[in-house]
Amino acid sequence: MKFTADLHIHSRFSRATSRDLGLDQLWRWAQLKGIRVVGTGDCTHPEWLAELERELIPAEPGLLRLRREPPQSQVPDSCRAPVSFLISGEISCIYRKGGRTRKVHCLVLLPDFGAAHRLNLALSRVGNLASDGRPILKLDAKDLLAMVLQASPHGLLIPAHAWTPHFSIFGACSGFESLEECFEELAPEVHAIETGLSSDPAMNWRWSVLDGITLISNSDAHSASKLGREATIFDTELSYDGIYRAIAGGKGVAGTIEFFPEQGKYHADGHRCCGVRLSPRETIAHGYRCPACGGKLTVGVLHRVELLADRPAGARPGEAPPFRSVIPLIDLIGGALRVGCSSKKAEALYFELLRGLGNEFHILLEASLEKIAARSTTTLAAGIGRMRSGEVEIKAGYDGKFGTVSVSAPDGDAT
Missing domain, CATH: 3.20.20.140 (Metal-dependent hydrolases)
Structure with a gap:
């Protein structure tokens, strides 16, 4: 099963x-x-x-x-x-x-x-x-x-x-x-x-x-x-x-x-104290030192993978199972409503969606966008659709600071 x-x-x-x-x-x-x-x-x-x-x-x-x-x-x-x-x-x-x-x-x-x-x-x-x-x-x-x-x-x-x-x-x-x-x-x-x-x-x-x-x-x-x-x-x-x-x-x-x-807090290279986020190439160019203070940079996951990888990006072993990338539903709701994720307004809509449509994974991955819009807003439904297709806006996390991954949705009902 x-x-x-x-x-x-x-x-x-x-x-x-x-x-x-x-x-x-x-x-x-x-x-x-x-x-x-x-x-x-x-x-x-x-x-x-x-x-x-x-x-x-x-x-x-x-x-x-x-x-x-x-x-x-x-x-x-x-x-x-x-x-x-x-x-x-x-x-x-x-x-x-x-x-x-x-x-x-x-x-x-x-x-x-x-x-x-x-x-x-x-x-x-x-x-x-x-x-x-x-x-x-x-x-x-x-x-x-x-x-x-x-x-x-x-x-x-x-x-x-x-x-x-x-x-x-x-x-x-x-x-x-x-x-x-x-x-x-x-x-x-x-x-x-x-x-x-x-x-x-x-x-x-x-x-x-x-x-x-x-x-x-x-x-x-x-x-x-x-x-x-x-x-x-x-x-x-x-x-x-x-x-x-x-x-x-x-x-x-x-x-x-x-x-x-x-979105993970160690994806990119960087130095959190100085607010510096770098790509692997930039880190190498700066000699693994923070360009703002000269301190040691934290080398992130992307850089480490680049160092050890022996295949180009996009390579996939034949037997590898698929994966789906998601943004937590409460984060999507906060973005659609333009409120904090822990706000009462966001939490109320979160539980309303669960009551009406089912568990969070079902909503994020399977529920029809029409049903999501009917239970919430067209903005949220459009955002979930964009998430499913990978149309996301990303500021990578670094040195212990979570990144931000969001979806841009067409103007519409945000209530």
Whole structure:
């Protein structure tokens, strides 16, 4: 069966996350967005893991559901659907290798609580798991992979947001130049990478080293409403094993839903303090120094891809599944109404559209523009149409500053 999953999120036990990241709100927002399977996030944190064991019960094989679901009134009838959870977590590995300090974030997927406890026991010998939902450990990513596989042969380690400069396997600041350089003889056990908000599959297709590696996308949500800003579409059995086989074998991942990568906060090169955004060519011309202050520039994802790519832009492996790039619906509504995305006016129209048309992914990707216009404004409908065809206006993100991606629509009703 075909379903959408967001497997990389966080709980309220991670630093810099919202207090609303509890199971009830994840259950609610998964339905509002159109997500069938959600990662639990933060399975290494002892308090969160204990809460997961109290509040979740078995659903489909290897997946879980809420023991007591909240009142259905929290979700419009048009969005109601089952939600299953998959045990997941993110671990920050900071260590020395090859004469350099490496900082690699890794997404871990596990088939059951037993595997989570076995992994946590091994990790607890390395560092303090209670300090952060995404623990920072002095641990080689290769050794983490070995621990995951020892906890369960069906465990998965997936390099998270693989291209971001500071905390990723291929990032400009501390990254490697191949999976083998990082994981050595265990590299064949790494079956996928997460593209991250600042890159998309088309950028990854330019590097032949990644042929045969499954590309997945997830939100890395730090609040419940950010769930699904990126996601992976599976066409496989609804179970942990189905998801595992799709990722490990490359068959069964039907596509991804993506940010426009320019919207990611590390897409371009730049220096945020000086408001300087540069292309790779401009960065090279300035000797990797900020033209305003002379400080070191942060080299972004686009530049890093350009350095490692061995194919031209537009290249695509024959077996690669498709992807769709979207702008969050609340952002489109804010632009159409010319109000802030968090304004009551924008939120009211957001939930009116959900009640009338269905979940957010359906509205962004499938609903007829005529029905959207009838429920909202012609301006918003035209904007969604332009987004679907890739007619967007972009100011790329850089050095930790999110980019802006917008659609220009013909003059019309903006109310």
